[in-house]
Amino acid sequence: MSNIAGKAYAMNVITPMRWYKVWLNRLIFWAALKAPNVLNGLLTLSLIHYARWVIIPRDKFPRLDPSQPKEELEYSYMMFFSNFNGSWAQYVDSFTFAIPSGLDLFWKMNVRYPKSVPLTPFHDYIQHNQIDTSHYYTAYPMAASNDVKSAKNVKKALIDFNAASSNKSPDEFLEDYNKLLNQLQHDFGEMRPTPIVSLAAQAVKERYMETQAGNR
Amino acid sequence: MASKSGNATALTVLSPIVNGIVDGKSFADITRERSLRIPIHEKSPLAKVPNTYLARLFILDNVFYESLPGSDSVFNFSEITSILSDSARKKALPRKDQLKSKYLVFSSNFYGDLDEYLTGMWEKWSYDDNGQQRDVRYIWEHCVAFEGVSDATSFIRYIKRCQLDATLFFNGSTDDSLQEQLKALYLKQEFSKFAAAHQGKSAADVQQAFKAFIARVQPENLSQPSWQPGQSTP
Numbered sequence: 397m398s399n400i401a402g403k404a405y406a407m408n409v410i411t412p413m414r415w416y417k418v419w420l421n422r423l424i425f426w427a428a429l430k431a432p433n434v435l436n437g438l439l440t441l442s443l444i445h446y447a448r449w450v451i452i453p454r455d456k457f458p459r460l461d462p463s464q465p466k467e468e469l470e471y472s473y474m475m476f477f478s479n480f481n482g483s484w485a486q487y488v489d490s491f492t493f494a495i496p497s498g499l500d501l502f503w504k505m506n507v508r509y510p511k512s513v514p515l516t517p518f519h520d521y522i523q524h525n526q527i528d529t530s531h532y533y534t535a536y537p538m539a540a541s542n543d544v545k546s547a548k549n550v551k552k553a554l555i556d557f558n559a560a561s562s563n564k565s566p567d568e569f570l571e572d573y574n575k576l577l578n579q580l581q582h583d584f585g586e587m588r589p590t591p592i593v594s595l596a597a598q599a600v601k602e603r604y605m606e607t608q609a610g611n612r
Numbered sequence: 613m614a615s616k617s618g619n620a621t622a623l624t625v626l627s628p629i630v631n632g633i634v635d636g637k638s639f640a641d642i643t644r645e646r647s648l649r650i651p652i653h654e655k656s657p658l659a660k661v662p663n664t665y666l667a668r669l670f671i672l673d674n675v676f677y678e679s680l681p682g683s684d685s686v687f688n689f690s691e692i693t694s695i696l697s698d699s700a701r702k703k704a705l706p707r708k709d710q711l712k713s714k715y716l717v718f719s720s721n722f723y724g725d726l727d728e729y730l731t732g733m734w735e736k737w738s739y740d741d742n743g744q745q746r747d748v749r750y751i752w753e754h755c756v757a758f759e760g761v762s763d764a765t766s767f768i769r770y771i772k773r774c775q776l777d778a779t780l781f782f783n784g785s786t787d788d789s790l791q792e793q794l795k796a797l798y799l800k801q802e803f804s805k806f807a808a809a810h811q812g813k814s815a816a817d818v819q820q821a822f823k824a825f826i827a828r829v830q831p832e833n834l835s836q837p838s839w840q841p842g843q844s845t846p
Contacts, residue, residue: 401652402844406668408717410675412709425780429614435782444784445666446721448615448622451779457715458626458774460757465631465712473675474779477624477719479666502780507706510682517682525676530647531669533658535790537844539797544785547796550803555831561822566815573818577807584804587797588846604652 402537407478412471417505437495445479481540538587546583615778618787627755628713639754640714659842660736667720678706734764794839
């Protein structure tokens with residue numbers, strides 16, 4: 397089991413909702429998509445790489461063959477997948493503190509959703525409905541979501557600066573170079589494990605090394 | 613489509629696993645064990661599947677019973693009726709659901725077109741499993757109707773039958789190609805080191821070193837030098 401890959405954490409949550417409320421929940425998500433300011437709260441949580449909500453009506457679980465038993469469910473289900481940096485508690489708490497009303501809006505239709513405030517029942521709810529990941533992969537284990545975004549700024553600024561500075565005198569070059577460093581100071585930073593990414597990521601690594609050595 | 617955010621795509625796949633047991637192990641447990649044994653980081657088969665940002669595999673064994681206290685409605689009528697009646701109180705409890713199949717869940721965030729991505733999965737997914745080379749069929753082998761999959765076209769058709777559309781896909785990162793993201797990360801890393809190493813040097817020295825730096829890192833060459841997908845050490 398590994399919910400962790402380097403600096404990223406994979407969260408999977410599945411929660412039931414009454415089947416006749418699915419349309420209302422879809423409407424809420426649709427409205428959130430149409431009014432991007434609703435999602436601005438999520439943008440402030442800059443620790444997220446990508447996240448998604450998937451609503452599965454109770455009769456829409458994939459059935460590929462008549463030999464597969466047909467699901468007979470009381471509830472429809474909402475699955476939530478997130479890829480974020482930091483610990484589980486940091487993430488869940490940041491939702492509660494940054495966007496409690498938006499969070500409640502998305503989960504409101506779910507059975508026994510306790511609301512995001514106060515914190516402890518919300519922690520219990522997520523833990524109760526969370527499923528561990530078997531294999532988790534990120535293309536950049538050493539990079540946080542903010543690193544990916546800031547790297548884009550660095551790349552563009554570096555290319556622009558190189559094009560603009562090629563024929564300058566050393567003094568003019570240095571002046572512009574210092575301006576560039578000032579401009580990018582929030583985007584700099586080396587990405588390292590130093591000395592380990594986290595105790596959890598280290599545990600994943602050690603467990604993996606054990607399985608590779610055939611010691612399990 | 614809610615599964616797209618710019619050029620980034622959210623793929624959600626629920627593949628039902630055959631109900632059955634072989635040598636005392638259920639097909640779901642066999643699939644889980646195989647998923648758990650996949651090598652991590654740069655050795656993951658997903659590092660070879662072009663344009664995968666982040667992806668995961670897990671088994672959905674069942675859904676959960678909502679046994680914790682809580683309320684999901686603004687006004688819950690049963691809370692009134694159940695004050696007066698024991699049977700109303702019991703009926704106000706959440707219902708119990710049981711899945712009849714277990715599902716292999718594959719969730720990926722990637723750049724670009726779905727068909728192209730799935731072709732990449734079919735063609736490139738490979739890894740070493742204690743000396744045995746495994747392809748993508750090894751993970752999906754015990755899923756319902758997967759025996760009909762024999763090439764990229766039938767694999768794409770199969771995965772699309774298992775696909776669920778996202779109701780909301782949130783992109784908190786970028787939607788650039790993976791090669792673009794990895795090159796940018798490489799440049800951020802290298803330029804951060806360069807800036808730290810050249811503080812306080814003369815204008816001529818910095819200018820000369822910068823020229824050599826640009827020649828080395830080749831900012832506009834996406835293929836190299838760069839970070840490799842899944843690279844776990846700087």
